[in-house]
Amino acid sequence: MRIAFRSDVGRIRLVNEDRAWANVQDNHYGIAIVADGMGGHLAGEVASQLAVDTFQEVLASTKIAELAPEERHTFIRKAILQANDVVYDMASRNDQYHNMGTTVVALLAYPDSGVIGHIGDSRAYIWTGGTFTQLTEDHTLVNELTKHGQISAEEAANHPRRNVLTRALGTDEEVEVDVIDFAWKPDDVLLLCSDGLSNMVTDEQMQAVIQAQDMDIDSKTEKLLEMALQAGGDDNITVVLLHHAVDTEQEG
Template sequence: MKIAFRSDIGRIRLVNEDRAWAQNQDNGCAVAIVADGMGGHLAGEVASQLAVDTFRESLNGKELTALSLEERRSLVHSAILQANEVVYDMASRNDQYHNMGTTVVAVIAGQESGVIGHIGDSRVYIWSKGSFEQLTEDHTLVNELAKHGQISQEEAANHPRRNVLTRALGTDEQVEVDLIGFDWAPDDLLLLCSDGLSTMVSDDEMSAVLERDERDLEAKAEQLVELALQAGGDDNITVVLLHHAGNTEQEG
């Protein structure tokens, strides 16, 4: 598998509160995580860094290819719950971190299938054979309103409260983690991103970048970030791409 990663502070924010990590593991498994922090002065970047570090440490020493799909689901679930505990504990013990939290979207991808763990509005998309699909569902107030028919999808995209989360990691002692399974095949692409990409760049624009054969993975990640910047760069922008290309070296 090939991996590319880009993060940019954007044009408005003074601090990049996004954090990400991605790596090829043993025998063709890949792992990736994106976290978009929130909170007061510096608290957002603390929350997202703690979440990524805790998730990464939870996977240390695990032989991922030896695990069944159900065991991978359990591992992603427990790693994210551990991250929630760490962030919540830090926020509870330090006034300057009060109420800090983060989104999280994490993937363990094998050769034929994978598992996503998800809290918040960072997303995972899959590009496969020309189709582009969002695999995660945003945990936002606006998405709840749209799901129940109270506002249209067009209204949701431009709603003034579209960034209000209904669920985040670290803000409560207990949290529910969405677990999503997916199948993929050679030449498929996974895109993990913070909302700094998905609120600024349309699905059609993202899909068009991913399907261009002339661009390597690094160039595709760079182009996605550039599109978000050209659209205004209102937020931090983070992109992780996983390309199902067999047992290949990591690109970025």
């Protein structure tokens, strides 16, 4: 399994409030997380960093290779809910962090399957069998309006409130985590990203990069980031790619 990840402040923002981390454990198990923070001065980057740090702390006390399939759900939900507790507590005790929060999308990837936990609008995609599919569902106002037929997909793409979240990590004492199973096989690719990529680069453009035969995984990560910047770079951009390959080389 090979992993590459990159994060960039973009062309407009002064601070990168995205955080990401990814790793291969025991040569067979991929772990990754992307968090896109929000809040007042510095609060967004604090929230996203706390989320990633807490996820890693929970992970450090767990041997993911020994988790049964049903235990994987429990683990990823527990890790994300623990991060929610940490961020919410920090925001509650410090006025400068009032109402800070973050999106989160995290995964555990095993040799033939995996599990994803997420809150917010950072996304997970999979390229498998020649098709590119979004695995997560955005927790946004615009997605709710689209699902209920109140606006079209075209209107959603340019809606003035498309960044309004209906669910975030750390803003409330209790939050619901969506947990998704996926199957994958050799040569499949998983993509995790913040909306700085998905709002600027179409699914078709992302698929074209991911399935390209003339680039390695690190080059593909760089290319996706570059495309978001060329499209305007309106937001922080974070990209994580996991390639189901025998080679375990990691780029970060």
